[in-house]
Amino acid sequence: MSTSKPHGYQPKRIPSQVFLVILCVYFLIPLWWLLVASTKSNPDLFVSSSGPLWFSGHFSFFANLSGLSTYSNGIYWRWLGNSLLYAFVGGIGATTISVLAGYGFAKYNFKGRGFVFALVLGSVMVPATALVLPLFMMFSKLSLINTIWAVILPSLLSPVGTYLIRVYCQEALPDELMDAARVDGASEFRTFWSVSIPQLRPAIVTVLLLSVVATWNNFFLPQIMLSSSKLWPITVGLNYWLTHSSVGSTSEQVWNLVVSGAFVSIVPLIVAFLFLQRYWQSGLTLGSLK
């Protein structure tokens, strides 16, 4: 009886529906514009009878793609590759470290646990960009500036990921399950690997998703750390093209490459999000915590 929302008491809620339609349009417009603009040539981006939100007469998407592959020796694809490298190495590393630490905090009552965990919680409030300049100063002393490590190493730290894994361990991983494995003679690492990890899979995928996105979206850190354009991720590279198109001479204006490059770069992550919906839509967010 009382399991679901009362039936029959669901008015049409027209105002809510209208509101949602407006929202959908608002959130789609920039992406729609980007899709349309990526099919346009440089002059078409400026003046086109069809307006910025509709396709122009000729379809230049493939011409833009080949432009991306030839301009500056196709450095665009290198930027995209760098972004992938940083996001996956950083994301996988951060997830591994977070899973180990979150599990350790949740399942072992060692001395000093409370204090160390309070430090972790506190560091959630240290803004990531407040660390960028200090990291730069330190890395320049260690000659790590302008190397891939300057971007990858700082992204290994994920206090939020550690926090999420700890909460998930406490709620979804019963001690009895671990004790059963121990009684069977499994070592602590074996218990972790073959009993606990499979239970934690949803949390691990979510933390991986969060940390890959965080590294992929990074702009301030790589912009400060990397001076060689060959090491740039896509965000820093596109910003370079954007500023050069804004201030440069006509020959340097590559608006069509900025736009189509931005479009191509966001497709993989949007597709990934569509496929991984059940992970980010599930309850594993800070919201479900007490």
Add this chain to the structure above:
Amino acid sequence: MSAITTGAAPRASLAKLRQRRDRWGWLFIAPFLVVFIVFLVAPLGYAFWLSLWQKGLVGGARFTGLYNYVRVFTDPVFLQGLRRVAYYVLVMVPIQIGLATIIAMILDTLTTKLARLSRLLVFLPYAVPAMIGALMWSFLYSPNFGPITGLFKQFGLTAPNILAPDNIFGALVNVVTWQWVGYYMIIIFSALKAVDPSLYEAALLDGASTTQTAIHVKLPLIVPSLIMCTVFSLIGTLQFYTEPTILRAAAPSAIPVTYTPNMYAANVAFSRGLFNYASTIAFSLGIIVFIGSYLFLFLTRKQSGLK
């Protein structure tokens, strides 16, 4: 089983065993601790150390103690940037959290296809880097590329320049709102999903409207996640950097290089080479953000249930 029944000695050894096993915890958190110390504690410490020195004109650095901090907190450019981001906090945080809450509430009560589609579309910007979000909006705002000029021309009007100094504040608020509302919405939405339906079904049966139930029954129950979202939004806004930096390409006169404290710090370091002073700015900003969010959490500790 036998350990429990055979008396004190085995029980003591069981406790010892437990204690020994608990030491494994250190091993599991060791990699995290290393990363934490090397990439958080050490750089902050080093930046603080650098902030205590000043580069002399004749080479070599001079120890000046807290002098740089006196300079920072009397530096009109830094204070102006700080006031600016504080203003952004006052406007942007309520808009983001308010909108995210309203959307989450509606999506929680509607189970139509449209609701599912909206949930997806509102969250989608999270998958787009902030740099590219700002880039798209800067094109849409632009009088040369965007739809606004054409739209106003159709009605015989001159379009306002969104990238003019007077309008840039609203322009940036819009970019950030578009980028982040979906993320907060998902957090609030999953908190709502965790609310026990029996708590509001009674109210609904008693004839309360969905809006009344939302405000009087559901809202109080999701306060902890609202507080978390507010803290994240607060931290993000105080360290504003990416969006104004990208929009600057299209609006250099409206957004100076010192627009926010973070932009100012980067400018002091890389355009003027004053690394000691830049460290001071970065460190001061970090402290302000930390104190701000800590204070907020402290004041709302009763509501959030955090200790």
